[in-house]
Amino acid sequence: MANYETSRAAVLALKYVNNTNKCVFLTGKAGSGKTTFLKRIVEITHKSTVIAAPTGIAAINAGGVTLHSLFQLPFGMFIPDSIIPDDFPNHLQIHTPKTLISTIRLSKPKMQLLRKMELLIIDEVSMLRSDLLDAINTILCYVRRNNMPFGGVQILFIGDLQQLPPVVKDIERGLLRRFYKDEFIFSAQVFQSNNLIYVELEKIFRQSDADFISVLNNIRDNCLTTKDKQLLATRCKTESEIENDKGYVYLTTHNMKADGINSRKLSKLNSQEYTYQAEISDDFPERIYPIEPSMTLKVGAQVMFLKNDVSGEQLFYNGKIGFVESLDEEEVIVGFEDDTPSIYVEKYTWENVRFKLNKKTDSIEENVKGRFVHFPLKLAWAITIHKSQGLTFEKAIIDVTSAFAPGQIYVALSRMTALSGLILLSNINQNLLFENRALLDFAKTKKPIDSLFDEYDDSVFDYVKQFATVAFSFETIENTHKYKISPFTVVSSKAGTPSEKSLLDEIRTHFTELLSIANNFIRQLSSISAQKKDNKKTFLTDRIEKAANYFLPLIKKHRTDIQEVIRKQRGKKNVKQFTTELKEINELYITQIEHIKKSELLAKSLVSGNDIAKDDVVKNANMKKTAHRNDKRKSHEISFEMFQEGNSIQEIAENRAYTEATILKHLTVHIESGQIKPEKFIVKEKKDLIYKAVNEISSLRLTPIFEHLEKKVPYEELRVAVSAFKFDFPDSEFIES
Numbered sequence: 113m114a115n116y117e118t119s120r121a122a123v124l125a126l127k128y129v130n131n132t133n134k135c136v137f138l139t140g141k142a143g144s145g146k147t148t149f150l151k152r153i154v155e156i157t158h159k160s161t162v163i164a165a166p167t168g169i170a171a172i173n174a175g176g177v178t179l180h181s182l183f184q185l186p187f188g189m190f191i192p193d194s195i196i197p198d199d200f201p202n203h204l205q206i207h208t209p210k211t212l213i214s215t216i217r218l219s220k221p222k223m224q225l226l227r228k229m230e231l232l233i234i235d236e237v238s239m240l241r242s243d244l245l246d247a248i249n250t251i252l253c254y255v256r257r258n259n260m261p262f263g264g265v266q267i268l269f270i271g272d273l274q275q276l277p278p279v280v281k282d283i284e285r286g287l288l289r290r291f292y293k294d295e296f297i298f299s300a301q302v303f304q305s306n307n308l309i310y311v312e313l314e315k316i317f318r319q320s321d322a323d324f325i326s327v328l329n330n331i332r333d334n335c336l337t338t339k340d341k342q343l344l345a346t347r348c349k350t351e352s353e354i355e356n357d358k359g360y361v362y363l364t365t366h367n368m369k370a371d372g373i374n375s376r377k378l379s380k381l382n383s384q385e386y387t388y389q390a391e392i393s394d395d396f397p398e399r400i401y402p403i404e405p406s407m408t409l410k411v412g413a414q415v416m417f418l419k420n421d422v423s424g425e426q427l428f429y430n431g432k433i434g435f436v437e438s439l440d441e442e443e444v445i446v447g448f449e450d451d452t453p454s455i456y457v458e459k460y461t462w463e464n465v466r467f468k469l470n471k472k473t474d475s476i477e478e479n480v481k482g483r484f485v486h487f488p489l490k491l492a493w494a495i496t497i498h499k500s501q502g503l504t505f506e507k508a509i510i511d512v513t514s515a516f517a518p519g520q521i522y523v524a525l526s527r528m529t530a531l532s533g534l535i536l537l538s539n540i541n542q543n544l545l546f547e548n549r550a551l552l553d554f555a556k557t558k559k560p561i562d563s564l565f566d567e568y569d570d571s572v573f574d575y576v577k578q579f580a581t582v583a584f585s586f587e588t589i590e591n592t593h594k595y596k597i598s599p600f601t602v603v604s605s606k607a608g609t610p611s612e613k614s615l616l617d618e619i620r621t622h623f624t625e626l627l628s629i630a631n632n633f634i635r636q637l638s639s640i641s642a643q644k645k646d647n648k649k650t651f652l653t654d655r656i657e658k659a660a661n662y663f664l665p666l667i668k669k670h671r672t673d674i675q676e677v678i679r680k681q682r683g684k685k686n687v688k689q690f691t692t693e694l695k696e697i698n699e700l701y702i703t704q705i706e707h708i709k710k711s712e713l714l715a716k717s718l719v720s721g722n723d724i725a726k727d728d729v730v731k732n733a734n735m736k737k738t739a740h741r742n743d744k745r746k747s748h749e750i751s752f753e754m755f756q757e758g759n760s761i762q763e764i765a766e767n768r769a770y771t772e773a774t775i776l777k778h779l780t781v782h783i784e785s786g787q788i789k790p791e792k793f794i795v796k797e798k799k800d801l802i803y804k805a806v807n808e809i810s811s812l813r814l815t816p817i818f819e820h821l822e823k824k825v826p827y828e829e830l831r832v833a834v835s836a837f838k839f840d841f842p843d844s845e846f847i848e849s
Contacts, residue, residue: 120561120565121311121312121313121314121561122145122149122313124311124561124564124565124568125138125149125309125311125313126149126152126153126156127568127723128309128311128564128568128571129153129157129231129266129268130153130156130157130158130159130723130724131571131572131575131717131723131724132266132568132571132572132574132575133264133266133571133574133575133578133579134266134308134309134571134575135261135262135266135267135268135269135308135309136266136267136268136269136308136309136311137237137269137298137308137309137310137311138268138269138270138311138312138313139270139271139272139273139310139311139312139313140272140312140313140314141272141274141313141314141316141328141329141332141526142272142275142316142318142328142522142523142526142527143316143317143318143319143504143526144313144314144315144316144317145313145315145317146270146271146272146313147174147235147502149270149313150163150174150233150235150270153233153268154175154233155726156725156726157231157726158710158724158725158726158729159230159231159266160228160229160230160231160476161229161230161231161232161233161476162176162177162182162225162229162231162232162233162467162476163175163176163177163233163235163467164176164177164178164179164182164232164233164234164235165177165178165179165234165235165236166178166179166234166236166237166239166240166244166278167236167239168397168399168400169400169402169499170235170236170239171235171400172400172402172462172464173235173402173502174233174235174236175463175465175478176233176235176465176467177465177466177467178400179234179240179244179248181466182467183216183218183226183247183248183251184216184217184218184222185216185244185247185248185251186205186207186212186215186216187205188204188205188206188207189204189205189206189207189243189284189287189288190206190207190208190212190243190244190246190247190250191206191207191208191243191287191288191290191291192208192209192243192246192250192291192301193208193291194208194209194210195208196208197290200287201283204283204284204287206287207247209250212247212250212251213250213251213254216251218251218255221468223255225467225468225476226251226252226255226256226263227255227256228476229265229476230265230266231265231266231267231268232262232265232266232267232268233267233268233270234267234268234269234270234271235270235271236270236271236276236501237269237270237271237273237297238271238272238273238274238275238276238277238278238296238519239271239276239277239278239279240269240271240278240297241278241279241280241295241297242278242288242292242294242295242296242297242298242299242300243288243291243292243295243300245297245300245302246300246301246302248262249261249262249263249300249302252265261302261303262302269297269308273296273297273551273554274332274333274519274522274551275501275519275522275523276498276501276519276520276523277295277296277519278295278296280295293550294548294550296550296551296554298550298554298557299550308557309564310557310558310559311561311564312558318504318526318528318529319526319528319529319530320530321530321531323343323531324528324530324531326340327340327343327344327525327531328522328525328526331521331522331525331540332522332526334548336540341539341540343531344536344539344540345539347531347534347535347536348535348536348537348538348539349535349536349537350537351537354509354535358414358435358449359414359433359435359449359506359507360433360507360508360509360533360535361414361416361433361492361493361494361495361505361507361508361509362493362494362495362508362509362511363494363495363496363497363500363508363509363510363511363524363527364494364495364496364497364511364514365496365497365511365512365514365520366496366514367496369494369511370494370495370496371494372494373493373494374491374492374493374494377413377414377491377493378408378410378413378491381410381411381412381413383410383411383412384410384411385408385409385410386408386409386410386439386440386441387406387407387408387409388406388407388408388409388444388486388487389405389406390403390405390406390407390484390485390486391459391483391484391485391486392405392482392483392484392485393482393483393485394481394482394483395464395481395482396462396464396481396482396483396484397464400464401484402418402462402484402486403418403486403488403489403490404490405484405486407486407487407489407490407491409436409439409444409489409491410436410439411436411437411438411439412435412436413435413436413491414433414434414435414491414492414493415433415434415435415436415446415489415490415491415492416431416432416433416434416489416490416491416492416495416503417429417430417431417432417434417446417488417489418430418460418488418489418490419460419488427452427453427455428446428455429504430502430503430504431500431503431504431505431527432448432504432506433448433492433505433506433507434446434447434448434449434455435447435448435449437454443456443457444456444457444487444489445457446489457487457488457489459485459486459487459488460485460486460487460488461483461484461485462483462484462485462486463480463482463483463484464480464481464482464483464484465478465479465480465481466478466479466481467479497512497520497523497524498520498523500523500524500527501523503527504527504529505527505528505529505533506528506529506530506533507533507535508524508527508528508533508534508535509535509536509537510524510525510534510535510536510537511537511538512524512536512538512540513537513538521540572718573648573649573652573718575714576652576656576711576714576715576718577637577638577640577652579707579710579711579714580637580652580656580659580711580714580715581634581637581638582707583704583707583708583710583711584630584633584634584637584659584663584708584711585630585634586623586626586627586630586704587627588700589623589697589700589701589704590623590624590627592693592696592697592700593616593619593620593623593624593697594620596693596696596697597616597620597693597694597697598616598617598620600613600616600690600693609680612677612680615673615677616674616677619670619673619674622666622670623670626663626666626667629662630663633655633659636655637652637655640652640655649718649719650719652715652718653715653716653718653719656711656712656715657712657715659708660708660709660711660712663708664705664708664709667701667704667705667708668705670701671698671701671702671705672765674694674697674698674701675698677694678691678694678695678698679774681694710729713729747778748777748778748779748781748782751764751775751778751779752778752779752781752782752787752788755779755782755788761775761776761779773828776793776828776831776832777831779793780831780832780834780835781835783832783835783836783839784835784836784838784839785839786839790832790833790835790836793828793829793832794829794832794833794836798825798829798833799832799833799836801821801825802817802821802825802829802830802833802834802837803833803837805817805820805821806833806834806837808820810845812834812837812838814827814830814831814834817830817834818830
């Protein structure tokens with residue numbers, strides 16, 4: 113039953129994240145597959161996604177960035193009030209919404225990134241403070257000019273609140289309690305108006321022993337039973353009793369003790385030592401180093417792998433313990449006590465990523481700022497509990513005598529695969545196991561999974577309706593026409609010919625009319641009842657499809673006209689600003705078209721019940737999916753390659769910001785070389801007619817042929833036929849005419 117429920121929970125969470133705009137809190141006990149879920153959603157989601165975490169190490173492990181770097185957050189406290197109380201200490205750095213907005217310095221690319229972001233994944237949220245989350249909400253609302261929670265961004269929170277808690281200084285705790293019930297994320301004020309979809313993964317994959325799982329659950333819930341205590345007591349040993357135990361990793365609460373144990377154990381080995389230095393390139397700050405940059409090893413040293421085997425053979429995993437079997441200046445071979453095959457350890461590359469908006473593809477991409485290359489190993493006689501989070505051990509000696517939070521005890525013990533590999537240096541300190549009323553109350557807000565499935569369809573409906581509202585909202589384009597393009601049409605000396613300025617004025621006038629029609633459509637969307645009706649999905653889909661069919665051709669026509677004006681500025685002087693403004697509005701048109709196309713996909717998925725895949729959106733909605741604009745080849749070669757890939761002339765023109773006539777001209781180069789058959793664009797009878805005209809007037813010039821055929825054949829077909837003629841009759845006497 114547990115496996116069935118867990119499968120349903122994971123599927124439910126994936127559906128809510130990918131197909132709705134609801135914020136989701138995904139939790140689960142240690143070893144329940146939260147990290148696997150994170151990787152899966154990044155792999156499949158069609159949304160523009162950014163990954164972040166509260167700390168540098170957590171961010172590196174999740175493949176993301178720190179929240180502080182993403183939002184340029186200043187350090188210190190945040191209070192959700194307009195005035196800092198008079199009795200707050202002056203030496204503390206405290207921000208209000210107003211001072212926060214005035215303090216942050218977001219670059220234009222960063223603001224564009226935050227505006228494009230649809231989904232923010234925050235990993236290890238147990239360490240995220242409530243005031244920090246409200247600060248993030250403040251910044252997103254400000255940057256996105258949207259007063260919805262998080263500025264309309266969907267947040268996926270991943271973590272176990274029973275594990276490592278947020279760090280709050282004693283002096284801060286009392287001050288924060290004036291505004292927050294406690295330090296956990298669910299106490300943030302943004303959640304007072306934004307209900308979380310609370311999903312828990314219940315199946316435990318790390319442990320299989322029912323008794324041990326029961327003990328861990330009771331520690332997590334702060335309710336150890338007498339039976340649990342007796343069972344744990346059987347695992348207690350003294351320091352002297354474990355001195356010669358091999359293959360165990362010592363888990364302790366403080367770095368100094370862990371480092372001391374590792375140094376002492378290494379010094380006792382008589383073998384030659386080798387020191388290996390990390391290869392650090394570009395921007396990889398010391399504060400996020402995944403391991404120490406200098407690593408000294410000897411044959412016989414106990415080591416731990418820090419990554420899973422990427423070969424797919426599963427020869428080792430993150431947390432697997434072994435010993436150095438042999439080594440020299442260049443290589444390290446690790447053996448194991450369990451007689452599994454020895455491993456030649458290859459270096460691993462950790463990346464410091466930043467997310468950025470690629471203007472050419474209009475998508476959020478990872479940008480690798482720096483790399484840290486090293487053997488994915490560390491001395492493993494001892495490690496701190498904090499650094500063990502996410503690791504798995506078969507054998508461990510755990511010292512929690514100096515633990516200061518119940519989460520530390522749970523994290524330490526839950527690293528184990530089985531009770532048989534556990535050694536405790538003391539009994540569990542009962543004083544650290546106490547009920548956190550806030551966590552218990554929050555847990556009670558979790559709805560039954562069947563109830564969440566029942567609510568899912570309405571949530572999808574609301575998401576599609578909201579997305580369509582944005583897709584058909586044309587205010588940004590209207591304002592750009594009004595405040596950036598129109599001034600150029602008034603002041604004749606700035607740029608553009610009179611005819612070009614007249615065209616831009618016509619576009620603006622027509623677009624203003626479109627805006628009025630679009631606003632009427634948006635009002636229709638908002639009036640669609642959320643009450644349960646059998647046909648509401650079909651009705652919404654039908655309305656979106658009809659709106660798309662009406663608006664898309666008109667918007668594309670305007671964009672084509674603007675592209676033509678842009679093209680005509682090439683080579684002119686003193687038109688840089690004019691061209692820049694035109695290119696900006698061209699990008700806005702592209703984004704609007706993509707949003708409308710995506711709203712159609714979302715509407716169709718609403719009716720069909722099928723999830724949208726990332727590839728569907730890229731294929732059908734993203735007009736700038738290729739990187740051809742960075743290509744240094746000749747323009748006609750790029751168009752030819754895109755044509756070979758199956759793109760139509762219209763699609764190539766839209767992708768490359770050219771007119772269709774220009775793209776056809778590119779392709780005729782390859783008709784002339786025989787790489788493209790003319791029959792792709794012209795019927796044989798029409799081609800033969802043009803061939804006859806060429807021979808009759810002894811010329812390959814388009815205008816004389818056009819006149820000879822009484823202007824009945826379009827120039828596009830003439831161009832194709834003439835290029836084909838040059839291929840068919842390369843020795844013709846008037847080939848150069």
